[in-house]
Amino acid sequence: MKQKRMLVQVLIYVLLGAAALFCLFPLLMALMNSFKTNRELLTNVMSFPSTFNFDNFLRTFDKMNYLRSLGNTVFLAAGGVCLIVLFSAMAGWKICRTKTHLSAFLFGLFVFSMLIPFSSIMIPLFRVVLFLHIKNSLVGLVFVYAGLGVSMAIFLYHGFVKSIPIELEESAVIDGCSSMQVFFYIIFPMLKPITAAVCITNALWIWNDFLLPLIVISDNKKYTLLLSTNTLFGQYSNDWTAILSSLILAAIPVIIFYAFLQKQILHGIADGAIKG
Amino acid sequence: MKKKTKQNISMLLFTLPALIVYAVFKLIPAISGIYYSMTDWNGLGKGFDMVGLDNFKEILSDKYYWQSILFTLKYVIVMIIVANLIALLLAATIESRQRAKGLFRTIFFMPNMISMIIGGYMWMFIFTKVLYYMADNWGMTFFDKSWIGDPKYAFIAIIIVASWGSVGYLMIFYMAAFQGVPMNLKEAASLDGANSWQTFRHVVLPLIQNAVTICIFWTLNAGFQVFDVVYALTGGGPGRATQTAAINIYEEAFRGNVRYGYATAKSTVLFVIVMLFTAIQLRLMKRKEQEL
Numbered sequence: 133m134k135q136k137r138m139l140v141q142v143l144i145y146v147l148l149g150a151a152a153l154f155c156l157f158p159l160l161m162a163l164m165n166s167f168k169t170n171r172e173l174l175t176n177v178m179s180f181p182s183t184f185n186f187d188n189f190l191r192t193f194d195k196m197n198y199l200r201s202l203g204n205t206v207f208l209a210a211g212g213v214c215l216i217v218l219f220s221a222m223a224g225w226k227i228c229r230t231k232t233h234l235s236a237f238l239f240g241l242f243v244f245s246m247l248i249p250f251s252s253i254m255i256p257l258f259r260v261v262l263f264l265h266i267k268n269s270l271v272g273l274v275f276v277y278a279g280l281g282v283s284m285a286i287f288l289y290h291g292f293v294k295s296i297p298i299e300l301e302e303s304a305v306i307d308g309c310s311s312m313q314v315f316f317y318i319i320f321p322m323l324k325p326i327t328a329a330v331c332i333t334n335a336l337w338i339w340n341d342f343l344l345p346l347i348v349i350s351d352n353k354k355y356t357l358l359l360s361t362n363t364l365f366g367q368y369s370n371d372w373t374a375i376l377s378s379l380i381l382a383a384i385p386v387i388i389f390y391a392f393l394q395k396q397i398l399h400g401i402a403d404g405a406i407k408g
Numbered sequence: 409m410k411k412k413t414k415q416n417i418s419m420l421l422f423t424l425p426a427l428i429v430y431a432v433f434k435l436i437p438a439i440s441g442i443y444y445s446m447t448d449w450n451g452l453g454k455g456f457d458m459v460g461l462d463n464f465k466e467i468l469s470d471k472y473y474w475q476s477i478l479f480t481l482k483y484v485i486v487m488i489i490v491a492n493l494i495a496l497l498l499a500a501t502i503e504s505r506q507r508a509k510g511l512f513r514t515i516f517f518m519p520n521m522i523s524m525i526i527g528g529y530m531w532m533f534i535f536t537k538v539l540y541y542m543a544d545n546w547g548m549t550f551f552d553k554s555w556i557g558d559p560k561y562a563f564i565a566i567i568i569v570a571s572w573g574s575v576g577y578l579m580i581f582y583m584a585a586f587q588g589v590p591m592n593l594k595e596a597a598s599l600d601g602a603n604s605w606q607t608f609r610h611v612v613l614p615l616i617q618n619a620v621t622i623c624i625f626w627t628l629n630a631g632f633q634v635f636d637v638v639y640a641l642t643g644g645g646p647g648r649a650t651q652t653a654a655i656n657i658y659e660e661a662f663r664g665n666v667r668y669g670y671a672t673a674k675s676t677v678l679f680v681i682v683m684l685f686t687a688i689q690l691r692l693m694k695r696k697e698q699e700l
Contacts, residue, residue, distance in 0.1 A: 158530035219426035226422035256437035279433025340523035
């Protein structure tokens with residue numbers, strides 16, 4: 133009996149190990165083969181590279197305009213997240229604390245559109261972008277992301293504010309604080325847990341978003357990491373060492389991000405999920 | 409001034425920034441889309457004319473569009489079952505480990521950090537190079553398939569990659585739900601002689617029904633919009649065999665034809681279909697929740 137249980141335990145770990153290997157397999161294969169020469173890769177894709185030469189990385193680093201693409205992506209994600217957090221925290225708090233017909237209407241207006249698929253609005257959105265002359269503008273794109281992201285964030289902030297007692301704000305008002313002061317000095321610091329969740333989910337979304345930049349950005353100076361990688365993939369269709377090294381370069385920033393903020397990220401995802 | 413009016417004005421001031429970006433980039437596109445779908449607007453001429461319901465009539469006989477809708481539907485259904493089952497299984501298995509729980513959670517969530525464009529291209533390498541190598545040199549001949557070139561296997565490849573990229577996300581939801589199940593309930597069930605499957609089926613599953621609803625809802629919504637993974641792996645090919653609705657609309661608007669009006673009509677139809685399925689799903693799950 134005891135032996136049988138041991139066996140089951142070992143079996144479970146073996147299966148989990150296999151699943152873990154499956155998860156990491158594409159990354160490991162890409163990493164391993166990105167150090168090879170094309171000849172070496174074509175002879176054996178499963179061997180360890182004979183030498184660790186960084187030639188492929190140097191080659192694609194330039195080709196992708198890596199630093200510029202990375203900078204553009206960081207700008208979009210950081211800018212988008214800042215706007216979403218600021219706009220949604222203000223709106224979510226005030227809508228929650230105001231008990232009028234208008235506040236109920238506004239809340240409904242923000243929330244109802246969460247179900248509209250992006251592909252359903254992308255063409256009219258493209259028209260708005262053309263109309264505002266923000267095609268190929270990263271600053272413009274930050275505002276587009278804010279517009280698409282506030283619904284969900286307001287929903288989360290609204291739910292969170294409900295759970296904090298109102299007395300603190302009331303006494304601050306009696307002490308002569310303006311609404312702005314109440315928000316920035318008292319409310320905003322208390323929203324920290326949900327702000328973390330909003331930051332993480334939106335940063336990941338914007339960072340990994342492909343379709344919107346694909347439509348809006350055609351100037352290669354404004355390319356995001358994904359757009360550069362995609363273009364490189366098209367140009368080097370059979371040069372796998374170039375492609376794989378560019379994929380590794382494109383994946384490195386998120387992997388580092390994940391390595392350092394893993395706990396916060398997993399918490400943030402779970403928090404966003406429970407309230408959503 | 410009345411107190412309510414004053415409150416409303418103060419609220420509007422705080423809501424204004426969010427309201428402006430939301431109106432400009434989401435509400436206006438959503439509403440004007442209905443209008444554009446009745447025009448012959450394209451990328452070539454400056455102006456455009458109203459054409460009434462002509463676009464929708466054309467959609468009715470657009471074979472490739474319905475083929476892409478059917479493909480998307482197939483994808484959504486398979487993903488709802490496959491991704492959620494695997495996620496539930498992984499969550500249940502690692503939730504009960506004392507050791508190594510954090511490690512496995514970290515690894516299983518990892519693919520979710522990476523864009524499906526990057527992940528899709530990495531898998532492309534696996535499907536077009538690594539599997540052939542294994543078939544030729546390690547005798548794993550069942551890998552010797554045209555994974556990208558044959559529609560049947562291309563679908564399987566897409567499901568594998570899409571599951572790889574989303575299971576970790578669903579698993580986090582399920583793990584959070586499992587933590588909400590009181591320990592003593594499970595203990596009571598096993599004292600009463602229930603085996604682990606019975607405990608799971610009759611004690612745990614009813615208590616995490618809410619998470620199941622959310623996860624299926626999420627898979628459904630994300631599934632109907634699927635673009636990146638198919639774009640990276642097959643580009644909708646071979647031919648149009650793996651074209652999803654989003655790719656069909658994208659190509660109509662931004663590749664070749666530039667028929668914005670017609671593509672918008674297609675996206676309006678897609679929206680109606682998504683709404684229909686979401687409503688059905690929520691109704692079914694609600695009923696299920698009440699039964700339990």
